[in-house]
Amino acid sequence: MARDDLVFIAGAGPVGLAAAVELTRRGVPVRIVDAGSGPTPAEQSRALGILPTTLRIFEASGLTQDLLAAGTTITGAQIAIGGKPALSLDLAKARTPYPFILSLPQGKTERLMIAWLKARAIAVEWNVAVTGIGDTRRPTVRLSTGEEVAVRAVLGCDGSHSKVREELGVPWVGESYPGVFALADVIFSEPIDPHRAKISLGVDSQGSHALLPMNDRSARLIGFHDAPERLVEAVGGIESVTWQSTFRVAFRRAERMSRGWVFLAGDAAHVHSPVGGRGMNLGIWDAAAFAQLFSERRETEYESQRLPAVKAVLDQTLEGTTTLGAPPVYASIALRYLMPTATLLPTVSRRVAERVLALDLPQPEWL
Template sequence: MPGSPKVLIAGAGPVGLTLANELVRHGISVRIVDKAAQRTDKSKALVMWSRTLELFDDAGYVGAFLSAGLQAHGAQISTGKQVVARVSLDLIDSRFAYGLMIPQSETERILEERLAAAGVTVERCVELGGFTDRGDSVEASLIAAGGARETVRADWLVGCDGAHSTVRHGLGFAFEGSTLQSRWALADGHVTGLEPQDHLHIFWHRDGILAFFPIVGDRWRVVADLGAGEGEGGDTDPTLDDINGLMARRGSPGIVMTDPIWLAAFRINERKVKDYSRGRVFLAGDAAHIHSPAGGQGMNTGIQDAFNLAWLALVIEGAARPALLDSYSAERSAVGEKVLRNAGRLTEMATMRNPLLQDIRNTIVRFAASFPQVQHKVADQLGEMDIGYPESPLTAASGQLPDGPKAGERWPHRLAGGAGGCRFTVLGPPDLVAGLVAKFPRLAVAAPGQSAADTMTLRLIRPDGYVGFAGGPQEAARAEAYLAALAC
């Protein structure tokens, strides 16, 4: 889509593609550019967790992902000889109670094809050369293959351009954190000898972790910690013999890989910016935060950044005040900090080398996993069910409520396939709902098919599926004031 878009997106990975799809779904013009000649053909980010699936479901297009992925229903941790713990992902408090194992190549394909069907083509071999925030717009320089330059003026610029983000560098934001000293090996190939095949298999061996993640059929992702100085070759990619040797030493007997699709070595970075935006420029995904792959939270966190940032549509449409956008950095930076901390703890626990500490860890984890409430909590944390915005400027403290989600918490029910568009869904007594929708038609829409229990409370559900306001019917004036503070 040449010309001057409302939003220019740099980076066409899962985060940039999700943001583009959501903005286009809300009628906002976008251009999305990427310096790569084609989308990735690697499995890369492999799991789509429950909360992400819920958001795609609310948006109306989760089905394509479900058809292309494999449901993982559990995780097993063992030493190779003895099971330490089993976690059932069926315990996740979601209508998608599992991890969807889907290669990033497939995730990008689905998102790019959907975007193309809406009339927007990813502009490939096009690099963001620089930008200037003019106050009322952003002026950006685009460099095409061969060096041709184009100056583009957009209302907003979003950097979804990864760990080496040009947008982040242009803002001058510090990417604070560190690179872990341990080296890791990754392999994607065909594996036999693992059962059940719909589980993640994690081996806590004396020499380090060995983890298996199902992809489809007999194809698995294998990841192993090599320590800071184990073996020769520095950061050179492992061979198939290296991987099979690791599996023979650390796994249970009989596990073998053949026909590898991808072999790579990597190190873990844990870094994050403090602020996710300045002026008319925003950061999302790896451009704002990178962390350990433990728990598979990275891509999911970035996609959820995109759903949150799609609130841009309310401001662009003129339905909400620009101050609404101030909530993005406050909310998502706090989530990024939490994900960084949790992933770091999981990595530290899995990679400890001291045999005595390993025995203590195994004993504690085995004991804790015997309690159903602990199992449930772990499953919900993996599924990202515990993400909320209790301290957000958009969260109005709940009054006296019966059971149910409070302000700042996730709304567990489907939002009618995105029928409400980029508006608040109002639930409550029909007369109060009708009154609020009539006063704020550009901000609010009535929830279809309310139950009797819904009429005992008054709730405003944000477009990204979190409760903004919750109170009793007698607090209708507070709900009206909440919407009035956002409305133009």
């Protein structure tokens, strides 16, 4: 029998879990499944940075305090060019209660949301995949268990290879990026400043990379290197590597984010490089926007609200990725000679901080 108010969530990564939290706190019943066997391993950073808008969204559920207690605040960054210091960036000028990036491994973020849901008698159904949806105007979700569930709406948060998007027949639009990223979670032999990120822009044949602290001994490294080993060598002072990976990126989005009563969020709707730390956050903003609109019976506005925001983030991220991958001469000159003076001006330093923290993007209407 159909539930006239039930939202079925496919995918229990950060985006699907955020949707479940936001819908639940607004009184909307949910069911959430995931094809995997459990959350991201707690020791893997994956999506690491939580931005101020995300923290403001989670205030209403009480999750913000849990996240802050578990994470590390990154309040600024040191930028070097060709190994030489060029600019110190301070985020304190941003107009937000949270003028920092909260560094917290994705596995821990997921577990805090899972615990919040469990306390409200909502459990993720692991090892359960969506195999079909049927009529998007009156969805009936078919599951790998053989069960069929008639629901009011479906929210696809099931990643870049989304079965929900496939069922909708919605194509990707965008382009691939001609580069390889290397990632590594590392432990240093000596303490590091846990509140300052480090960005190194390469010159000539050197690759660019960034260091994002997780605490005073560990950090996430990300760089334009064809192997994690080369990334680790470029940084130095590393005692051990706890996780590493390489991947290619694309800048793509779904041609549309809804059809009938079926909606897309997170990587099911958009993918891009990790530069700027927008990926998980953008997906959580999708989820929160859907929850608000659905609870107010305004779900038809979802696509028109989210697509412009998605396009803006993809444009910003492509620009940032291109700059870091092959820094143009003018960027090096600006960072080395112009920005240190310009950021002495309060207005400039505020704008730079707010751009880094994604506060220049449209903010949720209910905050």
